[in-house]
Amino acid sequence: MDDARAKGGRKAATVAITSNCFLTIFNILVGLMSGSYALVAEGIHTLSDVATSVIAYIGFKIGQRPADEDHPRGHGRAEAISGLVIVLFLTMVGYEIIDTAKDKLLDPSLITVPTIYAALMAVFGIFINLAISNYIINIGKQINSPAIVADGQHQRTDIYSSIAILIGIVVSNMGFPILDPIIGLIIGVLILKTAYDIGKENLDNIMGKVPDDKLVRKIERVANKTPNAYEAHNIKVDNYGSYVIVNLHVKVDGKQSVDEAHKIVHTVEQNILNKIPIVKSVSVHACPLGLEYEHRQEIDEK
Numbered sequence: 001m002d003d004a005r006a007k008g009g010r011k012a013a014t015v016a017i018t019s020n021c022f023l024t025i026f027n028i029l030v031g032l033m034s035g036s037y038a039l040v041a042e043g044i045h046t047l048s049d050v051a052t053s054v055i056a057y058i059g060f061k062i063g064q065r066p067a068d069e070d071h072p073r074g075h076g077r078a079e080a081i082s083g084l085v086i087v088l089f090l091t092m093v094g095y096e097i098i099d100t101a102k103d104k105l106l107d108p109s110l111i112t113v114p115t116i117y118a119a120l121m122a123v124f125g126i127f128i129n130l131a132i133s134n135y136i137i138n139i140g141k142q143i144n145s146p147a148i149v150a151d152g153q154h155q156r157t158d159i160y161s162s163i164a165i166l167i168g169i170v171v172s173n174m175g176f177p178i179l180d181p182i183i184g185l186i187i188g189v190l191i192l193k194t195a196y197d198i199g200k201e202n203l204d205n206i207m208g209k210v211p212d213d214k215l216v217r218k219i220e221r222v223a224n225k226t227p228n229a230y231e232a233h234n235i236k237v238d239n240y241g242s243y244v245i246v247n248l249h250v251k252v253d254g255k256q257s258v259d260e261a262h263k264i265v266h267t268v269e270q271n272i273l274n275k276i277p278i279v280k281s282v283s284v285h286a287c288p289l290g291l292e293y294e295h296r297q298e299i300d301e302k
Helices: 002-034 037-063 078-106 116-142 146-172 179-206 213-224 258-275 291-301
Strands: 230-239 244-252 279-288
Touching (some): 002 037, 002 116, 002 146, 037 078, 037 179, 078 146, 078 179, 146 179, 213 244, 244 258, 258 279
Antiparallel strands (some): 230 244
16 A cells, blocks of 8 residues: 555656646746736746645655654654645745736736737646646545645646636737736635635644544444444544544453453454554554443343
8 A cells, every 4th residue: 555655646746747847837938928917827826836746745755654763653744734835835826926916906007918829828728737636636535645635636726727817818808908917816816715725624634633524433333343342432533644543442241351352352453454444553442341231141142
């Protein structure tokens, strides 16, 4: 699984960085040649995609490191931290784009009417960003990497930006050139919205929020299906982004020996690790069933 994650992370980073370098150059060049500020703003945004893809991959690589003496539970939260660094980049880029768009709106003499080449570049950008974002997000979900998923979500905002740019170019050529900087302003707001969403998700990871309510129920089901283990409870899930660490209690027959109880607990741990891949480590504590178990046995015998 670790080799598959490493391979998937490299593939996602390579595709993201290569494609975004290509889009950055063409967005800025075509934007300058065609007189479209919105397209230039999108090029600057895409340049930030290159930086965030590098950051995401660095966080992914650190998160892949095995546990050590200083980090006994691994380095998984490095991915969520890299997601927060991406948020900082997005916030700065979004602010700069909004600030420049504001200057153009306050001084209409700075506004130019974009040519048809800007529209063609916007259409091209829509299809490229759709393919890239879907590809990166799918890889991120397959290898359960918050950093890679965050990078794909960042990439997806470029689709909406390109659509907005295309609309702005068409309307500008219909006699409303002021729409071009307005679209630039919208792009800046979209970037800030993406920063908020990514920040919230990664802060939840760092704070240890359970990734899915269904996960606890699944752990409970697997534990309770283990022979001679009953009533799994006090289930604690510690989220490390790409994996979780679990602690729980199960009830066993109080008349059993310590050795027998230990074997049951060990079986519960192995079942959870084998059937729920996201669980990297699990610790199970045995509790005696007590009188209610004896009463249940008597009823079953009758």
